[in-house]
Amino acid sequence: MEQLRRGVDLSMSFLATLASLGVLVMMVHVCADVIWRQISGGPLPATVEIVSRYYMVLVAFLPLAWVERRGGMVRVELIDGFLSRRMILLSDVMAALLAAAVYFGLSYASWGIAMRNYNTGTFVTALQYAVPVWPTYFLAPLGFLLAGLVVMLRALFIATGTDARGDNREALQ
Amino acid sequence: MNVEAGFYGAGILVLLLLLRVPVALALIAVSFGGIAWLIGLTPALGILSNTPYSFVASWTMSAVPMFLLMGFVAFHAGLTGGLFDAAKAVLRKLPGALAISSIFACSGFAAVCGSSLATAAAMGRIAIPEMVRAGYNPGFAAGSIAAGGTIGALIPPSILMIIYGVFAETSITQVFLGGIGIGILTALSYTIVVLVIAWARPDIVPRKPLEDSSLTAREALGRIWPVMLLIVLVFGGMFSGFFTATEAGAVGAAGSLACAALVRRLNWAVLKQALLETLMTSASLFIIGIGAAMFTRFLGITGLSSFISGYVNDAGLSYFQLMLIVVLIYILLGMVMEPFGALLITLPVLIPIFNAQGISLVWFGVVVVKLLEIGMITPPVGLNVFVIRNVAAKYATVVQIFGGVIPFLLADIVVVALVVAFPALVMILPSLL
Amino acid sequence: RELRTAPGGPPPHPANGVLYTNFAQYLPEESDGRLTAQILGTEVVTLGQMKDALQSQLVEVGNLLPLYFPADLPNMALAGEMALSGRSPHAMAAAMTEYMVNCATCQEEMSRFGIVYLGSGSSDVYTVLTNRPVRTAADLRGLRLRSGGAPFSRWAEHFGAVPTDVSVNDQFESMSQGVIDGSMASVADLLSFRLIELATHYSELPLGTYHATSNFAFSLPVWQSLDAEDRAAIIRAANRANADFTQRWGYTMREEAQAAAAEAGIERVEPDAELLAASEAFAEADRANAITRAQQQFGLADAEERVEIFLGLVDKWTAIVEELDGDPAAIAERVQAEVWDNVDPAAYGG
Ligand code: NA
Ligand code: NA
Numbered sequence: 001m002e003q004l005r006r007g008v009d010l011s012m013s014f015l016a017t018l019a020s021l022g023v024l025v026m027m028v029h030v031c032a033d034v035i036w037r038q039i040s041g042g043p044l045p046a047t048v049e050i051v052s053r054y055y056m057v058l059v060a061f062l063p064l065a066w067v068e069r070r071g072g073m074v075r076v077e078l079i080d081g082f083l084s085r086r087m088i089l090l091s092d093v094m095a096a097l098l099a100a101a102v103y104f105g106l107s108y109a110s111w112g113i114a115m116r117n118y119n120t121g122t123f124v125t126a127l128q129y130a131v132p133v134w135p136t137y138f139l140a141p142l143g144f145l146l147a148g149l150v151v152m153l154r155a156l157f158i159a160t161g162t163d164a165r166g167d168n169r170e171a172l173q
Numbered sequence: 174m175n176v177e178a179g180f181y182g183a184g185i186l187v188l189l190l191l192l193r194v195p196v197a198l199a200l201i202a203v204s205f206g207g208i209a210w211l212i213g214l215t216p217a218l219g220i221l222s223n224t225p226y227s228f229v230a231s232w233t234m235s236a237v238p239m240f241l242l243m244g245f246v247a248f249h250a251g252l253t254g255g256l257f258d259a260a261k262a263v264l265r266k267l268p269g270a271l272a273i274s275s276i277f278a279c280s281g282f283a284a285v286c287g288s289s290l291a292t293a294a295a296m297g298r299i300a301i302p303e304m305v306r307a308g309y310n311p312g313f314a315a316g317s318i319a320a321g322g323t324i325g326a327l328i329p330p331s332i333l334m335i336i337y338g339v340f341a342e343t344s345i346t347q348v349f350l351g352g353i354g355i356g357i358l359t360a361l362s363y364t365i366v367v368l369v370i371a372w373a374r375p376d377i378v379p380r381k382p383l384e385d386s387s388l389t390a391r392e393a394l395g396r397i398w399p400v401m402l403l404i405v406l407v408f409g410g411m412f413s414g415f416f417t418a419t420e421a422g423a424v425g426a427a428g429s430l431a432c433a434a435l436v437r438r439l440n441w442a443v444l445k446q447a448l449l450e451t452l453m454t455s456a457s458l459f460i461i462g463i464g465a466a467m468f469t470r471f472l473g474i475t476g477l478s479s480f481i482s483g484y485v486n487d488a489g490l491s492y493f494q495l496m497l498i499v500v501l502i503y504i505l506l507g508m509v510m511e512p513f514g515a516l517l518i519t520l521p522v523l524i525p526i527f528n529a530q531g532i533s534l535v536w537f538g539v540v541v542v543k544l545l546e547i548g549m550i551t552p553p554v555g556l557n558v559f560v561i562r563n564v565a566a567k568y569a570t571v572v573q574i575f576g577g578v579i580p581f582l583l584a585d586i587v588v589v590a591l592v593v594a595f596p597a598l599v600m601i602l603p604s605l606l
Numbered sequence: 607r608e609l610r611t612a613p614g615g616p617p618p619h620p621a622n623g624v625l626y627t628n629f630a631q632y633l634p635e636e637s638d639g640r641l642t643a644q645i646l647g648t649e650v651v652t653l654g655q656m657k658d659a660l661q662s663q664l665v666e667v668g669n670l671l672p673l674y675f676p677a678d679l680p681n682m683a684l685a686g687e688m689a690l691s692g693r694s695p696h697a698m699a700a701a702m703t704e705y706m707v708n709c710a711t712c713q714e715e716m717s718r719f720g721i722v723y724l725g726s727g728s729s730d731v732y733t734v735l736t737n738r739p740v741r742t743a744a745d746l747r748g749l750r751l752r753s754g755g756a757p758f759s760r761w762a763e764h765f766g767a768v769p770t771d772v773s774v775n776d777q778f779e780s781m782s783q784g785v786i787d788g789s790m791a792s793v794a795d796l797l798s799f800r801l802i803e804l805a806t807h808y809s810e811l812p813l814g815t816y817h818a819t820s821n822f823a824f825s826l827p828v829w830q831s832l833d834a835e836d837r838a839a840i841i842r843a844a845n846r847a848n849a850d851f852t853q854r855w856g857y858t859m860r861e862e863a864q865a866a867a868a869e870a871g872i873e874r875v876e877p878d879a880e881l882l883a884a885s886e887a888f889a890e891a892d893r894a895n896a897i898t899r900a901q902q903q904f905g906l907a908d909a910e911e912r913v914e915i916f917l918g919l920v921d922k923w924t925a926i927v928e929e930l931d932g933d934p935a936a937i938a939e940r941v942q943a944e945v946w947d948n949v950d951p952a953a954y955g956g
Contacts, residue, residue: 208664
């Protein structure tokens with residue numbers, strides 16, 4: 001169980017690293033667009049499309065599983081004070097199972113859309129350029145699937161006592 | 174119309190939230206179930222399949238991770254560390270100088286950080302121990318930072334204002350400009366609170382001025398110039414037209430990294446920490462946004478949002494009656510909900526009402542963000558109070574911090590009343606530019 | 607039966623305020639009360655979500671702009687490439703409708719997409735709204751202009767301006783920040799997008815029309831569940847609303863915006879004859895560009911013949927609109943007679 005936990009954590013770090021790269025590249029690309037505009041008077045072609053369809057999709061969906069692993073999801077803790085530790089554990093397991101169901105549903109549904117866009121070869125036009133965007137549609141089902149798996153594992157870890165309940169809310173808005 | 178279904182959906186949502194289901198997942202589950210029940214499984218799957226991508230693949234929304242990165246880099250590289258010292262050096266003669274200095278340090282921090290929680294957490298670590306040592310009532314000390322943190326989302330950049338701008342299709346630059354007004358107003362009102370308490374209750378807030386600071390004004394300036402430079406770069410560039418509010422986030426993040434490198438505080442650990450916190454915050458925010466967008470679509474189909482807007486419009490409410498209702502709604506929601514959920518759930522109902530009444534959506538955005546920030550410090554769910562409790566656990570309990578927040582809440586009510594009565598207080602900057 | 611309809615635009619937009627509002631009013635009239643429409647707002651479906659909303663039947667009738675889905679709707683996108691040829695909004699809308707209804711591959715394309723086509727509308731003739739006068743070709747050089755589509759970008763580049771890709775919702779902010787100097791847009795954008803606060807001039811230079819719309823994209827499975835009588839009623843209601851929409855978007859909004867501009871002290875600039883001629887010449891020459899693009903990007907081998915047919919229809923309807931003196935009700939009747947009455951509702955759309 002402990003090995004499984006460590007394996008999960010390692011792969012989560014990999015996801016977070018990839019998404020971090022996405023954040024950095026997004027920053028560099030937008031800055032380059034701003035600077036290029038001052039120099040040449042015109043924009044870097046397709047900046048808006050690439051930022052919104054590539055970096056944003058990567059940054060939003062890829063780290064979901066990692067966020068779930070770190071217990072970073074926001075919830076209302078109105079009745080926590082009234083619950084015993086056992087009850088909180090039970091409710092954590094129940095919430096994790098519901099969350100997994102939601103994630104798998106999202107993954108299934110967005111997979112269908114991704115396949116449709118793959119089949120049409122969806123692109124967007126930026127001025128006169130055609131920017132293919134179909135590949136990024138696959139990031140949503142992938143991110144949701146991983147998040148669902150992690151949530152299931154978390155329920156398992158909580159139930160078997162491998163994990164203490166560790167909500168990391170400090171970094172949150 | 175299936176207005177009843179809308180009411181049931183809202184009720185089930187509240188129930189799920191109470192049962193500690195994460196906000197985002199509760200929103201998604203209710204919307205999916207509701208649409209499946211009303212129209213059928215295929216449309217419900219349709220909502221599930223396309224809302225996440227279309228919500229996230231947004232140019233304007235890209236400002237959210239960028240502004241977050243800017244703030245986290247500035248904090249972890251210690252660029253903002255000198256703000257408190259500098260404020261103390263300037264304000265040390267005032268009664269309650271430490272509390273007032275920390276409120277002003279929060280305001281300075283706010284100019285590089287888009288989030289209220291991050292502002293409260295950052296300032297709380299430094300200022301609360303020092304206030305308690307100087308004889309402040311610990312609950313009040315912690316409360317003043319919990320409240321001061323809310324300025325983080327009022328003075329631009331502000332993640333809440335960006336999200337508002339996206340949903341209300343309003344100029345984010347204009348809302349930011351309005352935020353400067355309400356941010357300053359809030360800081361001033363909190364300062365008055367400290368002065369009044371120092372005058373009335375010296376056992377809570379010591380009147381004694383600070384010892385001659387070890388820091389001269391010049392030295393203080395030496396410590397804060399990197400962050401000043403960053404503020405000038407981002408806001409100067411944004412308001413003078415070199416880049417838009419959306420682009421300002423990326424420029425600010427790069428500027429933050431550059432400033433950190435300039436003062437030789439940029440290293441691998443700082444970058445890593447800042448990036449991870451950016452991811453954590455933006456990803457959990459986006460998934461709430463996705464859930465809220467689905468819930469909005471569900472409410473739209475039930476006709477509940479147009480039913481309520483129509484009801485309000487037909488009721489012929491006066492401006493003050495309408496605003497009283499809006500304020501009450503947000504204060505009630507703010508007691509139990511986190512601000513993004515509360516914002517995204519209410520906008521679809523309120524935006525059409527304000528549009529119909531011809532009230533400026535820029536002004537309304539500023540007021541809504543202020544009201545949501547009040548929710549950050551009201552019991553029982555006051556996220557700023559919780560985060561302060563985390564960073565200052567040995568000084569005050571949650572109940573004591575909520576107690577310390579009360580005078581600031583009163584000041585907040587006064588500020589809201591002023592802004593409702595005199596919209597110009599907020600609109601003067603947006604109307605100039 | 608109540609249909610779930612979605613204009614994809616906010617209430618002030620003519621797609622909502624006129625097109626769908628009027629459709630909702632005509633539908634029970636034409637169907638003796640058998641059919642009604644519920645209008646869903648942008649909080650439920652935006653233009654970018656229309657494809658998925660229609661395909662999942664969240665929405666049964668929706669305003670579909672092929673510009674958002676060029677990979678799915680190459681035939682419509684090709685017609686959109688003809689933007690620079692647009693001079694008469696009613697004629698463009700009618701020509702587009704007749705072209706789409708009688709083009710077999712267009713109909714196949716729509717079926718594959720899962721929708722039935724029920725007519726198009728058109729904007730007014732776009733021009734440039736700027737913060738400096740555009741009178742000569744030299745005035746255009748270096749100007750950063752928002753572009754709403756590839757033909758307008760090509761036009762701008764031809765004259766040495768810099769086409770910029772800003773979403774329509776960002777154009778106010780971008781212009782107030784100086785990121786763009788103006789917009790290639792409808793004069794009505796002065797009001798719709800508050801550009802009246804920023805622009806100082808608008809030109810009378812005719813750029814072209816935005817007419818590649820599918821105003822009432824009807825969900826195919828829902829269409830197949832209706833009998834011929836209901837289908838005919840829907841076609842008539844849609845056709846009437848289409849003409850109202852073009853009247854609003856292409857004419858009255860333009861007049862209102864021009865009046866408001868005059869009041870706001872915004873100068874209306876007459877371009878010089880040389881620029882006018884150069885612009886007309888480019889519009890003609892650009893047809894070749896559009897054809898190449900359609901062949902390469904959209905994979906339409908017979909693009910040249912299609913353009914020929916389409917331009918022939920534009921000439922035909924320009925003459926008819928002139929003959930009818932631009933009266934929208936008369937134009938709607940003529941489109942009904944010339945296009946829709948030749949369609950067998952039981953067979954149309956499959
Ligand atoms: Na801020
Ligand atoms: Na609260």
